[in-house]
Structures are given as structure tokens and as C-alpha cells.
Amino acid sequence: MDRNTEEILVDMDQIAFNMLKHGDGEIVLLETYCNEGIAIIEINNPGKRNAISGKMMSDFRNCITKLESWKQGKAVIILGRGQNFCSGGDLDFVKNHPTQKGGLYFSTLMRDILKRLEQLPLFSVALVHGATLGGGTEVAVACDYILVSEDVKFAFVQGKLGIITAWGAATRLTKAIGTKKALDLLLTSRILTAQECLDIGLASGIVTEENKLEDCLEWTRRRTRHSCNVTRAFKLAVSQSNLFDESLRNELELFLPLWGCPENREALSKNIKHVNGHK
Numbered sequence: 694m695d696r697n698t699e700e701i702l703v704d705m706d707q708i709a710f711n712m713l714k715h716g717d718g719e720i721v722l723l724e725t726y727c728n729e730g731i732a733i734i735e736i737n738n739p740g741k742r743n744a745i746s747g748k749m750m751s752d753f754r755n756c757i758t759k760l761e762s763w764k765q766g767k768a769v770i771i772l773g774r775g776q777n778f779c780s781g782g783d784l785d786f787v788k789n790h791p792t793q794k795g796g797l798y799f800s801t802l803m804r805d806i807l808k809r810l811e812q813l814p815l816f817s818v819a820l821v822h823g824a825t826l827g828g829g830t831e832v833a834v835a836c837d838y839i840l841v842s843e844d845v846k847f848a849f850v851q852g853k854l855g856i857i858t859a860w861g862a863a864t865r866l867t868k869a870i871g872t873k874k875a876l877d878l879l880l881t882s883r884i885l886t887a888q889e890c891l892d893i894g895l896a897s898g899i900v901t902e903e904n905k906l907e908d909c910l911e912w913t914r915r916r917t918r919h920s921c922n923v924t925r926a927f928k929l930a931v932s933q934s935n936l937f938d939e940s941l942r943n944e945l946e947l948f949l950p951l952w953g954c955p956e957n958r959e960a961l962s963k964n965i966k967h968v969n970g971h972k
């Protein structure tokens with residue numbers, strides 16, 4: 694990160710606190726399966742197809758903090774309440790924060806949250822379903838695994854909004870599926886079906902729309918059979934073998950000049966619906 698960017702970064706606690714007043718919705722940690730070593734993070738903002746508001750970023754951070762101190766945990770599943778996983782960052786928030794400083798605060802917080810998610814000794818599974826767009830894809834690719842429901846519509850729509858990925862997805866996607874395929878998805882913003890997610894190597898499996906959570910739990914249980922210590926040590930050994938901080942920093946530097954630029958503002962003013970009516 695260059696010195697200019699570093700200078701305007703403030704304390705992460707302070708950013709999270711400031712975000713609390715922006716928007717509704719919630720991200721909660723469900724403890725239903727904690728006796729099996731499996732926690733669930735649920736994204737819930739029904740009026741906006743589970744878009745992530747500033748307040749929800751703060752909630753998300755609290756969930757990660759709790760998981761960091763959960764010594765019996767083996768896995769965490771992230772899903773959306775209702776039909777959709779997540780339609781991305783809350784566009785109302787985005788439109789009200791067009792300055793680079795606004796973009797930096799918001800993306801720095803999410804980047805920190807997703808980095809901490811990756812660094813957990815628990816392995817993570819994104820159970821993606823329905824609309825999974827923009828920031829929703831960013832959350833998904835930060836997880837160790839992605840399981841897709843039959844009804845998923847998965848797209849990196851950032852380019853259509855005149856920006857690039859804000860929370861580290863270009864770096865993570867490239868690591869997951871390779872340069873050519875990653876670039877293709879980012880440059881076209883095309884909407885992937887469940888089968889396409891699997892074929893391209895993004896998803897590790899397809900679950901049924903009706904029983905997605907049960908299917909996902911079964912899949913996760915097959916990977917939580919070792920002891921807690923072994924599961925956690927494997928997760929840490931694998932995740933620590935890939936240090937790519939420099940690339941993540943570079944991605945942020947490339948993103949910032951685009952935030953709030955004329956093309957971004959014009960795209961935001963059009964209220965684009967990505968799934969229906971995209972040419």
C-alpha cells in the first residue's frame with residue numbers, strides 16, 4: 694500500500710463503529726450446529742436481496758470476532774436468509790459515499806473482515822443460492838469452499854458499475870481458477886449457473902434448492918470427521934501456505950481511483966438490474 698493510502702486509514706474499530714449507522718439488515722451467527730463444531734453465519738436484509746449495508750459489515754465483523762475465540766469450532770457455513778445469498782454491497786450506501794475516502798473506509802473494513810475469515814482455524818463454506826452478485830461473490834470467493842444451489846445466479850458485476858472488485862475477489866478468484874478463467878468472468882460479468890460454477894472449478898459441489906442447508910451440512914460433516922485439533926491444524930497449514938498480501942494491496946490501489954468516477958456514477962444512476970434485461 695502506498696503512503697497516501699496508508700495515511701487515511703484509521704482504526705478498524707472506529708470504521709466498524711461508524712458503519713453502524715448506515716442501513717438496516719443484519720448478519721448473525723447461528724449456533725444451532727455448534728455442538729458438531731459447525732457454526733452458521735446468516736446474511737439477512739430481505740428488502741434488498743441481502744445486500745450488505747454498513748451496519749451489516751459491523752455485524753459480520755462481530756461474527757468473525759466470536760469465531761476467533763471459539764476453540765471447539767471446525768467449520769463455518771455462510772448463507773443468505775430466504776432466496777438469495779447476497780446481491781452485493783448496499784447500493785444506497787455506495788451511492789452516498791462516492792469519494793475515494795468513503796470507498797477506502799468501506800472496502801478496507803470488508804477486506805479486513807474477509808482476511809480474518811480466511812485466517813480462521815475453521816474452514817469456511819459459502820452456500821450460495823439465488824442472486825450472488827458483486828460483493829456477494831467477494832464473500833463467496835473468500836471462503837475455503839463454495840457450494841452452489843441449483844438456482845444460483847453468480848456474477849462479478851463490478852465492471853458493469855464502472856469499478857473493479859473492492860474486497861479482494863480478483864486476487865482470490867485468480868488463485869482459485871487461474872488467470873484466463875478469472876479474467877474472463879471479471880471482463881464479461883456473465884451470470885454463471887450452478888453447473889457452470891462447478892465446471893469452471895469455482896464450486897466444489899451442487900446442492901438442491903429445496904434442501905440446500907441439509908445437503909451442505911452433510912457435505913461439511915464429511916469434512917469434520919477428524920478431531921478438532923487436526924481439522925484446525927490442517928486448515929491453518931493450508932491457508933498459511935498462500936501468502937498473497939501484496940496482490941491484495943495492489944488490487945485495492947487499482948480499485949480506489951475508480952470509486953466515484955464519472956463512469957461509476959453514471960452506472961449507479963441507472964439502477965441496473967443484472968439478472969433480467971442485461972445485454
Ligand SMILES: CC[C@@H](C(=O)O)C(=O)SCCNC(=O)CCNC(=O)[C@H](O)C(C)(C)COP(=O)(O)OP(=O)(O)OC[C@H]1O[C@@H](n2cnc3c(N)ncnc32)[C@H](O)[C@@H]1OP(=O)(O)O
Binds near residue numbers: 741780785969
Ligand atoms: C460496492 C461493492 C461492490 C463489490 O465490491 O462488488 C458491489 O457489490 S456493488 C453492488 C452489486 N450489486 C448490484 O448491482 C445488484 C443490482 N440489483 C439487481 O441486479 C437485482 O435487484 C437483483 C439482485 C438481481 C434482484 O432482482 P429481483 O429479484 O428482480 O428484485 P428487484 O430488482 O426488484 O430488487 C428488490 C429490491 O432490492 C433492491 N436491491 C437489490 N440489490 C440491491 C443492492 N445491492 N443494494 C441495494 N438495494 C438492492 C432493489 O433495488 C429493489 O428495491 P425496491 O425497488 O425498493 O423494491
